Amino acid sequence: MKKKVLAALMAVALTALTACGAAPAAPAASGSGDAAPAATDSSSSGSGKKVAVAMPTQSSERWMHDGANMKAQLEELGYTVDLQYAEDDVQAQVSQIENMIAAGADCLVIAAIDSDALVNVEQQAKDAGIPVIAYDRLLMNTDAVSYYATFDNKGVGTKIGEYIVQHADATPENPKTIELFMGSPDDNNAHMLYAGLMEQIQPLLDDGSLICKSGQIDFEDNNTLRWDQQTAMKRCEDILTRYYADEDLNICACAYDGLSYGCMSALEGAGYTDANWPMITGQDAELMATKHIISGKQTMSIYKDTRLLASKCVTMVQAVLEGATPEINDTEQYNNGKIVVPSYLCEPVPVDKDNYEEVIIGGGYYTKEQLAE
Ligand code: BGC
16 A cells, blocks of 8 residues: 555656656646646555645636645545635635644645734644645744745745846946835745845845835835735836836836736836836746746746645655655755744746746646647
């Protein structure tokens, strides 16, 4: 039995890894969110144990893929999956997790909306002997979490920052204006991304190569609660009106594709055209964002292969339920305030016009046809 589970798990990991490399795999992403499973070994019969997966929202494409990939890969191993989305409603997620515990979940996988709000319910899980795994977003201030599967979150910010440094052509003699649109303050990832980004661009702000006319450089001034598109749009509109009446904004450093869409609407509303369109960054390489990269509306995004993340998380589920050993590559960075959580960090990959075909189409994430629709 254990052997079968292990073999199936290896098939999952192998297929997901292949999907990350040059050989195309079944597309993980489709408009309907029913991502294809990375695993194909239907001979495996799992334990029948119940894994409950709590996801933040269906309003963002990436979480649809994450949920679908987790469900498919866990079911492939014979687990029963209870997948629920809370539509960015903090209390709804608390209730969902309470219900998952009451319904007899054997393991909880949580991608938190506001992890501080989950501390009590995580304690309930611990008291009931249910292991908890943090998915993509760290669960803060709890010792109830066993493992954390994520992308290198500071690395996401570093890569966005490096891209700006390398491509903005900003010098003290020819400075560029920049505004920052960062993520949600209740999400640890947003803070790490900001730290990675600032490490790269601070020297250019210091020597006058980059100028932030609003002065909103501190995270407390440029974050976006719940990573909300409308909030980013309104803030961008306000900044353009107040600070860019006489000069163009050259760079929108956005921490997520949804924020980029918000900025694009604000820029269009303010009369920006191809002639003065700024560099716009993003994260997740959503289908829409990748189309924007092709058309030139968005400059770059960070590709995060959710199939790979799911496969790493599945090994952690295996570890807590079957006693297997999960792959861990970070035992230092993710201190949640109570414990340092053993983590696996997947590598984020910057994508732009020059490499999207190789990385995204070549990796089987979207097809040429999907991008042409
Ligand atoms: C994730 C990002 C995502 C953002 C908004 C973050 O926690 O790591 O990939 O863009 O949430 O959903």
